[in-house]
Amino acid sequence: MSGQKILAVVLKGYPRLSETFIAQELLGLERAGFRLWLVSLRHPTDKKRHPVHDEIKAPVTYLPEYLYQEPGRVLRALARALPRPGFWRALAAFGRDLIRDPTPNRGRRFGQALVLAAEWPADAVAIYAHFLHTPASVARYAAMVLGVPWAVSAHAKDIWTSPDWDLREKLGSVGWAVTCTRMGYEHLRALSPRPERVNLSYHGLDLTRFPHWEGTRAARDGADPADPVRLISVGRAVPKKGYDVLLQALALLPADLNWRFTHIGGGAELAALKALAEQLGLSGRIQWQGAQDQQAVLAAYRASDLFALDCRITADGDRDGLPNVMVEAASQRLCCIGTTISGIPELFTDDETGLLVPPEDPAAMARALERAMRDPGLRARLGAAAEARVRRDFNAETSIHQLSALLRRLEQDS
Structure with a gap:
């Protein structure tokens, strides 16, 4: 049963006021019976929270935002990863990526992936990342180390500002990818070595939080300075x-x-x-x-x-x-x-x-x-x-139903 396994969800930052669609999805998945473990690459910076954030029950782990801030945690993770056969596969993939993207950011993502793998719960079975850029990099490396399947939800900036080679590498290793616009869907399918694994699913809206409004709006036409x-x-x-x-x-x-x-x-x-x-x-x-x-x-x-x-x-x-x-x-x-x-x-x-x-x-x-x-x-x-x-x-119930089916398939592949 889905409720008896843990799905790790990798997020760039959590919670975020600007990403209500992610919070809405997380709550929907919990209600659909999934046990979630939220893994965030960054600590929250917003001073406020949406009510939906307080309804999500999943625990949150914050990875080191910068590796030098938690050297002991990173070194312990490296020590635990070294005996794993998947570590060397992940290290080789990281090395290839680093040659094409020789940045501190790339190294940070590999270090975060090692921490994620080291702190992996015994009953966790798969990784699901939101955004195809940095969260997907962490998810991909960690999945290699652990030998578990992973999937990704792609959105906007992550699709259009990532280099094609990076997108191809990730799309070639995911169990599936989902994105929220037809333009993004067609772009990712054209890049993917396995286009049949790219799916289109609009986020939809939780209509219980945005119910039909029974009120009426005044017939303002801009003529009255007192009623603009x-x-x-x-x-x-x-x-x-x-x-x-x-x-x-x-x-x-x-x-x-x-x-x-x-x-x-x-x-x-x-x-x-x-x-x-x-x-x-x-x-x-x-x-x-x-x-x-x-x-x-x-x-x-x-x-x-x-x-x-x-x-x-x-x-x-x-x-x-x-x-x-x-x-x-x-x-x-x-x-x-x-x-x-x-x-x-x-x-x-x-x-x-x-x-x-x-x-x-x-x-x-x-x-x-x-x-x-x-x-x-x-x-x-x-x-x-x-x-x-x-x-x-654009009802969120439809998108949660689609995503739930994909995630159950990912669990079965574990």
Whole structure:
């Protein structure tokens, strides 16, 4: 039975406010009968937690973030790994990888893998990693040392900023891989030596946490300075989210259009974005709320009229998949405006379930924003259609069912 075995889940950091989809999945797997052991490469940095994190029962082990910080733990792990036949196979793979990627990060992942293998519970049978870059490196090396199967869930940055050789190596050794957008799925299948092992599964949304909202939104059209249209965006202040482009678009809106913008999320670029907003003369219309828990985000969706996210592909290839915040916003009947990249068009069809514009185009975003702001009927139509699509096709129960079947197969291979 699944509940009598332990599945090690390797995570880059835990818990994280920006990765509610992972927490939702972990809780769903526990409810499906899996016993989980969470292994995190980093300690948490967020000051808040989502309620879902407190519902997850799995224990968490934090590997050494930097090997020099816990030398005794690393050396004990090396001593325990040396007698294992799999150690030499893992060391050879690490050596090949190090030649192509001679970085401290590569060495750190091998050391973390040794610690994971040394602290492996007797009744653990397999490894499942979230993200195909550093967590998958640790999972792959540890699986070799231990002689256990492993699998991976790939998402966005890990797919598009990892070198092809690294992806091929990992995809060639996994029991299976799963990813959350068709674009990512097709890219990984093209790279994989075993394309039949790559699966597509949308994350879906826990609709018990985002239930249908019975409230109504005011028919604001931006004409009344005392009752402006309420625009919201939720996301980390990082380049791929395109917040600089969104601010430029807001600066292009007509002077007679009254609006207020709320941003929820942390991120390294917050200070720069606030400076840009000041430069564009927008500061008086923007509220920067920082990172918030899920309950606060849900309340903010319901208090807003319109959601916008101007995602882009950055110079290093980084991009979003299908941003979970857009699925969340749509679940609350909120009209969404996004860009035509990655998985966004897999949920939103322009002028049917949302409005889509090209990335890196402030003028196009401004036109879409103005159209939606001035037309409450359009917002209501698109928001209702988007909610219906989410509740029909993006239910987390479906994704948990798909993942559970894959994980049980992985357990059987152990």
